Amino acid sequence: MSRIKEVFTKGKAFITFITAGDPSLDITGQLIIEMAKSGADLIEIGIPFSDPVAEGSVIQQADERALKGGTTTDKIFKMVEEVRKQCEIPLAFMTYINPVFTYGGERFLKNCKNCGIDALIVPDLPFEEKGELEPYCNKYGIDLISFIAPTSHERIRMIAREAKGFVYCVSSMGVTGVRNKITANARDMIRLVKAEQDIPCAIGFGIATPEQAGEIALYCDGIIVGSAIVKMVGEYGADCVRPIGEYVTKMKKAICSY
Template sequence: MTRISQALENKNAFIGFAVAGYPDFEKSAKYIVDMAEAGADLIEIGIAFSDPSADGPTIMNADQEVLENGSTTADVFNLVAEVRKHTDVPLVFLTYTNPVFKYGYEKFLSKMQSLDIQGVIMPDMPMEEQDEFLELVHQYGRDFIQLVTLQSGNRLPKIVERASGFIYVVSSLGITGSRSKLSNEADEIVTKIKRLTDLPVAVGFGITTYDQAKQFESADAIIVGSALVKIIEDHPEDATSYLTDFIKNMKGARHATN
């Protein structure tokens, strides 16, 4: 069992998300630590990219601001090094293929290993093109988190077979961002996945409210991204108490389902 699986094994876990370097690198590191201290069981760190195809306007705007400030992948690793001085919460990167390829697959994974970053999510890497990267992921003892969508259909068993760490179920069609209503189809997919694997299953995309956090009872975890980035956007200088209150509220919702 990997550290990710251990972190999510209590069946009511909360996964938070932050854009590395937003609103700046010093505060970004602090807010990631704050999320961990508020009870986040795992934190995704997004690496800003110019064409984040899976992300909605809130995260895209944060990415754009970070890139305009000249952020590099090396800066992101420096941020993680700072975070690691204060917390050992499991971390995963959410990024895209291009930045990792440019940095060098093996160099990237080696750096992840040295900084105790447990896994990586790359939503734009097609399953048919993953073999080389997967081999290196296993070589460096990292996890490659696979995404399952409402349209995965017959591909589901093959996606699950390639996954490690946890499986990320996209709760709705489209891009990240708040939604007033979420489909129950994701719950059905979670049930199908659990017939195929013992890996934890997390549901994300659009989860914003207490009731939405309670909605996916079958999932081992929920993932919240845009709502947390929006809190930082609204309170760039003093987001700590707002992040803490939000995460504790969402964790309360998860405990209420189990």
Template sequence: MSNINRAFQNKSAFIGFVTGGDPSIEKSEEFILEMIRAGADLVEIGIPFSDPIAEGPVIQEANIRALSAGATVEKLFGLVKSLRAKTEVPLVFLTYLNPVFHYGYDAFFKRSRDVGLDGIIIPDLPFEEQAEVREAAVKYGIDIISLIAPTSRSRIQEIAKAATGFIYLVSSMGVTGVRSEIRTDLGSIVAAVRDVTKVPAAVGFGIHTPAQASQIGKIADGVIVGSAIVKIIAEHGGDAGKYLYEYVKAMKAAIGQ
């Protein structure tokens, strides 16, 4: 059984995202542990990349800060290894295909297993082209997290059937970033997923308030928050830990209400 299942044992999982290395590797570890202490059930760690096509300006700027501070794939593997010695909470990389390809698929997923990573999200890897990457990931026990977008309606069940770990349901079209309203019919998408798989479905893109978290928590198995967390780090820098703790604690409390 995947360690990612741990995040959904009590339903209504809170999943937080940080850009690894923003503002430093050491601070990323501190922030992640604060989020876990506040109730985060799973943490996504973004591998900073120079051309993050799915990201809005908040996370793009975080990528620039992390790269400028010297973040590398190898340092992020070290971050996961250090975190794994301190927590059993599932950890997932979010990255674009280019860094994985250049590292080498087999080498990347072997290293992922060795440091204790649980899964990977690759936004620019189309479902139809996953075979080679999935083969290497399965070999080393790393879950590939499938994304289902509102435009994927005709393919929802095909993608869901092949999913492992959890399914990332994209709430809105466009890039990441906070949104005042989420109008996508998420209920029907979640229902279609549940017709074909028991793999948990979590919703991300745009969620940033406790009210939104509460609403989504009634529909899906988990709530994913990225840009709002990254904005706190951008605002407070190295002192963001206490603010992240309070924010995650409030969001976690709202889920399932």
């Protein structure tokens, strides 16, 4: 069993997302360690990209700040390698296909393995084209995470059959960002997935409050929160570590209370 899948054997998982290099790679490393201590079960590390098509303005701005600050893929690998000396929490990279191709697919996945990354999430890689990266993921023991969306319909079963690690269920149409209400019927998506494979399903896109997290945790295996955390990084800057740790503690408590 992969470390990613093992996370979900311990109860409802809380998955957090941060943009590497925002406000600095040093703070990113501190955030990973603090969130792990505060209750995060799995952390997604966003590799900043100039054209993040799945992201809303909060994460787009974080990407811009990180790139302006000189963040590169090689520096991110080095940061993760340093974090691994203090922290064993499962880590996933979230990036886009263009940066991976530019870096070199096999080289990228080999470095993921070497620095301690457990999974790769690529929002703009269609299921039908996953063969571009999956052989390298398999070679280096990295779970390539599959997405399903409310519009996937008949494709959900096909995707679920071959999914690894966990299935990322997109709660709402559109880009990432905090929403006042999560309206999509994620329960139906999860039901279709489970009919094909007994694999954990985590819901993301728009979740921000303990109330939302607790309510949605009733029918899924994990909750993913990104924009709400990245927004706090933007507000607090270098002083973001402690308040984000406190936020993670509250969210994890809400998820576990249901």
